[in-house]
Amino acid sequence: MDRSRIALVVPALNEGTTIARVVASAGRHASVVVVDDGSTDATATLACEAGAIVVSHGVNRGYDAALNTGFAEAASRGFAAVVTLDADGQHDPSLVTQFIAALEDGADVVLGVRNKRPRFAEHLFGLYTRLRFGIADPLCGLKGYRIDVYRALGHFDSYGSVGTELMLFAARRGLRIMQVPFRVGYRTDAPRFGRRLSANHRILRAMVISWGRA
Structure with missing residues (x-):
């Protein structure tokens, strides 16, 4: 798979302290698409200066909406695969090489x-x-996905799945899934996405809806 046809989709909300570093590092491996989800800091500007394709939401719409936008942008630009990556530095951008290799395999x-x-x-x-x-x-x-999986479902998320709907769609259809263990890094401040809601409540809600679709 041509690495130029792989998009690294990074949802970002007020990640000005880390986004340039993440984009610069990840951009060594594939094209980076940053979805600025209504940031009030310089996230969008810094991501653009670091070499990312930037799509901005005028207001904060949430994690799943940011990924929906990122996948739609990648599909419209003809990318063959998408790897999703957090903007806060907890995911070492060099890990994407393992995800790309698995997609190529x-x-x-x-x-x-x-x-x-x-x-x-x-x-x-x-x-x-x-x-x-x-x-x-x-x-x-x-996570990494062939764009055909996204096209088959028609969206990334439709019910606030906390990033799980497309994955479960693939699993239910018996598509080939590979898993890559890694050590997660640390962030020094609070997570940006879901700050105003109980994270456990959002996750349990998504699980119940997913269970009902099994």
Whole structure:
């Protein structure tokens, strides 16, 4: 797979302290598409200066909406695959080489498996997907998809799935899924996405809806 046809989609909300570094590092491996989700800092400007394609939301619309926009942008530009990557530096951008290699090896979806998960609901959702699909870490933000998987569903998210709907769509259809374990980094401040809502509540809600679609 031509690396120029792979998009690294990075949702970002007020990540001015890290976004330039993430874009510069990730951009060594593929094209970077940053979705600025209504930031009030210089996230969009810094991402653009670092070499990213930047798409901006006028107001904050949330994590899943940012990824919806990123996938739509990648599809419209003719990219063959998308790897999603967090903007806060917790995902080492050099990891994308493993995801690209797995896609080149024939995987339809590649999932990151973190060495730690901070929330109770993440463990519960992970237990469900491990028993049902063999997926260890459904809520990891580091994932890779062939664009054909996205086109088959027609969207990335439709119900606030916390980044899981497209993955589960692929699993239910028996597509080839590979998993890549990695060590997650640290951030020094609070997560940007979902700050105003209970993260556990959002995750449990997404799990219940996903369960109902099984």
